[in-house]
Amino acid sequence: xxxxxxxxxxxxxxxxxxxxxxxxxxxxxxxxxxxxxxxxxxxxxxxxxxxxxxxxxxxxxxxxxxxxxxxxxxxxxxxxxxxxxxxxxxxxxxxxxxxxxxxxxxxxxxxxxxxxxxxxxxxxxxxxxxxxxxxxxxxxxxxxxxxxxxxxxxxxxxxxxxxxxxxxxxxxxxxxxxxxxxxxxxxxxxxxxxxxxxxxxxxxxxxxxxxxxxxxxxxxxxxxxxxxxxxxx
Amino acid sequence: xxxxxxxxxxxxxxxxxxxxxxxxxxxxxxxxxxxxxxxxxxxxxxxxxxxxxxxxxxxxxxxxxxxxxxxxxxxxxxxxxxxxxxxxxxxxxxxxxxxxxxxxxxxxxxxxxxxxxxxxxxxxxxxxxxxxxxxxxxxxxxxxxxxxxxxxxxxxxxxxxxxxxxxxxxxxxxxxxxxxxxxxxxxxxxxxxxxxxxxxxxxxxxxxxxxxxxxxxxxxxxxxxxxxxxxxxxxxxxxxxxxxxxxxxxxxxxxxxxxxxxxxxxxxxxxxxxxxxxxxxxxxxxxxxxxxxx
Numbered sequence: 001x002x003x004x005x006x007x008x009x010x011x012x013x014x015x016x017x018x019x020x021x022x023x024x025x026x027x028x029x030x031x032x033x034x035x036x037x038x039x040x041x042x043x044x045x046x047x048x049x050x051x052x053x054x055x056x057x058x059x060x061x062x063x064x065x066x067x068x069x070x071x072x073x074x075x076x077x078x079x080x081x082x083x084x085x086x087x088x089x090x091x092x093x094x095x096x097x098x099x100x101x102x103x104x105x106x107x108x109x110x111x112x113x114x115x116x117x118x119x120x121x122x123x124x125x126x127x128x129x130x131x132x133x134x135x136x137x138x139x140x141x142x143x144x145x146x147x148x149x150x151x152x153x154x155x156x157x158x159x160x161x162x163x164x165x166x167x168x169x170x171x172x173x174x175x176x177x178x179x180x181x182x183x184x185x186x187x188x189x190x191x192x193x194x195x196x197x198x199x200x201x202x203x204x205x206x207x208x209x210x211x212x213x214x215x216x217x218x219x220x221x222x223x224x225x226x227x228x229x230x231x232x233x
Numbered sequence: 234x235x236x237x238x239x240x241x242x243x244x245x246x247x248x249x250x251x252x253x254x255x256x257x258x259x260x261x262x263x264x265x266x267x268x269x270x271x272x273x274x275x276x277x278x279x280x281x282x283x284x285x286x287x288x289x290x291x292x293x294x295x296x297x298x299x300x301x302x303x304x305x306x307x308x309x310x311x312x313x314x315x316x317x318x319x320x321x322x323x324x325x326x327x328x329x330x331x332x333x334x335x336x337x338x339x340x341x342x343x344x345x346x347x348x349x350x351x352x353x354x355x356x357x358x359x360x361x362x363x364x365x366x367x368x369x370x371x372x373x374x375x376x377x378x379x380x381x382x383x384x385x386x387x388x389x390x391x392x393x394x395x396x397x398x399x400x401x402x403x404x405x406x407x408x409x410x411x412x413x414x415x416x417x418x419x420x421x422x423x424x425x426x427x428x429x430x431x432x433x434x435x436x437x438x439x440x441x442x443x444x445x446x447x448x449x450x451x452x453x454x455x456x457x458x459x460x461x462x463x464x465x466x467x468x469x470x471x472x473x474x475x476x477x478x479x480x481x482x483x484x485x486x487x488x489x490x491x492x493x494x495x496x497x498x499x500x501x502x503x504x505x506x507x508x509x510x511x512x513x514x515x516x517x518x519x520x521x522x523x524x525x526x527x
Binding site: 048049050069070071074075079080082086087088089090091095098099100102103104105147 | 405
């Protein structure tokens with residue numbers, strides 16, 4: 001179980017996240033919904049350790065992560081796919097996968113994990129020797145997802161995975177995420193500006209506005225409620 | 234013809250050392266986007282220490298190893314004290330001052346400890362009179378050894394960066410440190426290692442180049458640093474092979490101009506070359522343009 005308790009983040013005088021608390025259960029997908037600048041990315045970054053919160057705690061299965069560095073959290077099984085197509089552009093698809101694999105001290109076999117990626121997304125197998133920077137947006141997002149989930153981490157954080165992609169690619173990607181969460185009782189958090197999209201695939205949702213949690217509930221409850229208020233300031 | 238060949242060989246030899254220094258500059262530039270303006274003094278310190286220790290009767294190999302260890306340690310300490318704190322604020326150019334300061338500081342330390350006079354550098358690789366005939370020209374064994382050692386080290390570094398797991402780590406940190414840490418790469422450790430290796434490379438380069446020049450003095454690092462910058466930029470920052478090719482070309486060109494025209498013109502031409510190459514290929518000979526698809 002992933003537990004956020006009373007988390008606040010600020011960058012200088014700017015308050016990005018304001019005492020947010022919630023829990024995420026294994027085998028479920030949690031959607032973080034909110035407008036641009038609502039604090040979704042900052043919240044995800046405090047979980048992966050890239051941002052140090054001003055106050056509050058992140059607890060994974062009873063362990064407080066406060067003193068654990070980002071690369072150690074990655075090894076503990078917290079994967080974070082950043083927003084904005086962050087991959088190693090000058091490396092090939094294969095080199096990206098190797099880099100994503102080796103430093104997280106995974107158990108098991110790289111070849112097998114790689115074959116799994118190529119069977120999930122056959123287009124990546126075709127383009128394995130291509131520089132990641134030359135892939136299309138959809139292919140890059142597939143690679144990012146594959147890198148995040150390569151060593152089967154327990155927690156996966158996805159920041160705006162659908163941004164700028166064609167609907168058919170989005171549904172392919174969301175199918176994969178759905179399967180991944182259910183398969184091994186994993187915890188998935190997705191941030192999305194497009195509420196309807198995220199709530200279709202998520203079990204629970206939290207609506208953020210100006211860094212604070214304004215609404216929480218199951219995906220059905222939130223789909224029913226008018227969420228327009230979250231986007232108006 | 235003999236004279237021509239001799240110029241070529243000595244040019245290749247110093248050129249390989251430029252490449253070695255360039256590689257050291259490259260390494261820390263990749264991991265932190267900092268150009269270490271103090272690198273010239275680091276290689277001077279290693280060379281002076283070696284000369285002084287051997288002069289006072291210490292075992293040659295031991296003296297070299299101690300000097301290299303000092304060079305590595307100096308860069309690790311300067312990363313912690315003079316560079317890391319300044320990178321906390323993004324966009325800060327404070328490192329320009331702090332790395333320049335490091336260089337001036339080391340130069341001052343060397344002047345105080347060893348005096349400002351040039352110190353004769355002992356023969357650590359062959360004797361300065363040993364030579365062999367290559368294509369009809371007599372070439373000093375020292376030149377050949379310096380060339381071979383430098384090329385070997387540059388080659389090994391290229392293989393390491395391209396094919397080893399840690400090489401992937403270095404390149405990942407170079408591209409995107411945040412993303413690298415999310416992939417489980419210990420970014421701090423990679424950065425510190427890059428500074429340590431950069432110091433070792435500078436130390437080796439300092440000893441090799443002093444072997445050729447025969448003397449060392451506290452001011453001798455600066456013009457080497459400038460030529461290595463040229464090799465790094467012309468070769469393409471980020472490419473070890475590029476730095477090697479550019480370094481060799483620069484060394485040969487410098488010696489030919491010095492031999493046939495005037496030593497005073499050698500560096501001037503080097504800069505003209507730099508500007509000409511960059512006008513045609515701004516990313517350097519083997520450098521890659523950043524490919525970002527948005």
